[in-house]
Amino acid sequence: MAAEIVAAAITDVELMKASQIGMKALGAGMAVGLTGIASGIAEMAIGSAAVGATAENKDVFGLVLLLTVIPETIVIFGLVVALLLIF
Amino acid sequence: MVAVKSVFAPYIYVCTRMRVRKSKLIPRDEYMRMLNMSLPEITRVIQETEYKQEIDELGTVFKGIDLIEVALSWNLAKEYQKIQEITPGNLKEFTRSYLRRWDIQNVLTILRGKMQGEKTGKIKEILIPAGSLDRVVLDRLLAEDNPERIIEALRGNRMYPVIAREYPVAKESGSFSHMENELYKQFFSEIIAEAESGIKGGNQFLDFIRFDIDIRNIKTLFRLRADNFEEDARDMFIPGGMLTLTDFSNLNAIRDQGEFIEMLKVRIRNKFLVALLDELKGQTAVRDVEVRLTRVQLEQMESLSKRNPFSIHPILVYLEKKKYEVINLRALARGKESKLPSEKIAEYLVV
Numbered sequence: 001m002a003a004e005i006v007a008a009a010i011t012d013v014e015l016m017k018a019s020q021i022g023m024k025a026l027g028a029g030m031a032v033g034l035t036g037i038a039s040g041i042a043e044m045a046i047g048s049a050a051v052g053a054t055a056e057n058k059d060v061f062g063l064v065l066l067l068t069v070i071p072e073t074i075v076i077f078g079l080v081v082a083l084l085l086i087f
Numbered sequence: 088m089v090a091v092k093s094v095f096a097p098y099i100y101v102c103t104r105m106r107v108r109k110s111k112l113i114p115r116d117e118y119m120r121m122l123n124m125s126l127p128e129i130t131r132v133i134q135e136t137e138y139k140q141e142i143d144e145l146g147t148v149f150k151g152i153d154l155i156e157v158a159l160s161w162n163l164a165k166e167y168q169k170i171q172e173i174t175p176g177n178l179k180e181f182t183r184s185y186l187r188r189w190d191i192q193n194v195l196t197i198l199r200g201k202m203q204g205e206k207t208g209k210i211k212e213i214l215i216p217a218g219s220l221d222r223v224v225l226d227r228l229l230a231e232d233n234p235e236r237i238i239e240a241l242r243g244n245r246m247y248p249v250i251a252r253e254y255p256v257a258k259e260s261g262s263f264s265h266m267e268n269e270l271y272k273q274f275f276s277e278i279i280a281e282a283e284s285g286i287k288g289g290n291q292f293l294d295f296i297r298f299d300i301d302i303r304n305i306k307t308l309f310r311l312r313a314d315n316f317e318e319d320a321r322d323m324f325i326p327g328g329m330l331t332l333t334d335f336s337n338l339n340a341i342r343d344q345g346e347f348i349e350m351l352k353v354r355i356r357n358k359f360l361v362a363l364l365d366e367l368k369g370q371t372a373v374r375d376v377e378v379r380l381t382r383v384q385l386e387q388m389e390s391l392s393k394r395n396p397f398s399i400h401p402i403l404v405y406l407e408k409k410k411y412e413v414i415n416l417r418a419l420a421r422g423k424e425s426k427l428p429s430e431k432i433a434e435y436l437v438v
Contacts, residue, residue, distance in 0.1 A: 048096040052103030056111075 028082035035078025042071035097175035098397040104173065105405040108166075111137060112412050115438040121419055122429040129420060130155055138162050155420040157212050159413045166409055167217035174402060181292045181399045183219065184278045185406065190218035191270045193225055194246060195263055198234050202261075220244075234258070249273050268323055275300055279327050291398040294391060300328035301355065302384045306377055308338055312347070313373035330354055344368065359383045359390075374434060381411070381437050411437045 050064035113136060121129050133155065134142040141158035149157050167186055174182045193214050200210035207229050216222040231237045238254055241247045253266035275296065282293040307323050324335045334354050341347040348364050355361065363383045370376060388407060392400035415436045422432035 044096050045099055048099035049103040052100040053107055056104050056107035 024085045028085045031078045031081040031085065032075070033078075035075045039071045039075040042074065043068055046071065095176070095397075098178065101174050101178065102397050102401040105170075105401045109401075109405045109408060112408055113416070118415060118419070118436055118438050119433075122433055124423075126151060126155075126420060126423045129416075129423060133158070133416060141165075152420055152424045153212070156417065159416055160213060160215055163409065163413045164216045164222075167215075167406065170402065170406065177286050177288050178399055178402060180281070180286065181288065182402055182406075184281050184292075185403060187218045187278075188271075188274055189215050190220045190244075190246060191267070191274060193218065193220060194228070194237075194241065194250070195267055195270070197225070197228050197237060198257075199263055201231075201234050201237065202258075202263075245277070246270060246273070265322065268325075271303075272325055275325055275327050288398055291391070291395050291400055295388065295400065295403050297328050298357070298384065298387055300325050301330060301357075301360075302380055304328055304330050304335060305351070305360075306380055308335070308347075308351075309373055309376045309380075311339055312344070329356070344370075357387060359386050378435070378437055385411070385437070 046068050050068045053064055054061050117132070121132060124132065130142065130151075138158050141161045142154065145154055145158050145161070167189075171179065171182055171186065193216065196213060197210055211226075211229055214225055216225055220228075228237050228240055231240055234254065238247070238250050241250060249269050250266065253269055257263045257266045278296055279293065282289040282296060303325055307320075311320050311323070320339045321332060321336055324330075324332055326332065330338075338347060338350055338354075341350060345368055348368055352361055352364050355364075360383055363379055367376060367379070385404070385407060388400065388404045392398075392404045394400075415438065418435040419432055422435070
């Protein structure tokens, strides 16, 4: 009887550990996914304006390219959070 | 999030292009510098700006003032057509509607030119094919021998009923002013109906139209005061703005300038316009009043375009400012050609 109780407790602990790993993976996925969507939305607006400005004045290409990739930092933060969660 | 979702990427693209183009317009200092130049020097300065292609192309055919006139008209038409090409969705519809006012101007120019027996080439030089009637249609109209045939050639166009109705009166009186008023009334009622039809962005377009109508009506009131026009002025009123027909008639009946401005201030709510009207007390030169009203209109449009950065407003601001740039350069060139003093020319500039 006691052996059965110990075995069940071990199984619960293993389940909990597995669940924690799963939750971490889910959190990491959400951190990268949601920040990716946010970056995409931000870059849509900046990119449209950047293409418009470049169409009128080719000299600003370098500058607007830099401005367009600034929202990439959001997804990089997401990636860092994901890596911290996993490792 | 809501704000981001409601902005359509092509709107951002086209509005940014309009802002960049607006930044390339000739600044005030350049006009002041041009006031001290001769006609060939002005031509050279214009050639260094956005008008280079037109000046280069037409340089072999035209000279002096004609070269500037034709190059400016060509550039304006090209610019307007290009904007119609790049604007997306509903903005294209609104831009087309706005540019239809050039149809009225072109058709009236052709009719007036033909009535006065002007040469076809001379009339063609001042046409701006920016509306729904393109260069081919305008050439066809120009090729007609008399105004009756021109009107017949317009059958099927939305302007035809008004032109056909008004032409006999215009022919008899020798003046197209009544026809012009009627055409603008029809134009404004149509674009108000389009803006109110529930198309997305229509409200912003409506803001512009209503203010445009108000400015036109106020300009008409000031002109009527300057001319001491005694006949019924109600024909000249354009409905759709903040002023009603009764307001217009009542304001026109007031003889004292101070009282007129006070009454007008009660009817309008725009802060720029109210501030200007305060400054206009005692001001009698109608030309100066008109220029200042135009400046207020541009200021108001600029303010609307900042409030709605991705709407029809940035496009309309650019279209209007471009139009006034061409008008300014034309005034400068014409003034220099007629050897007017710089101070006199400066009064006609909208900068």
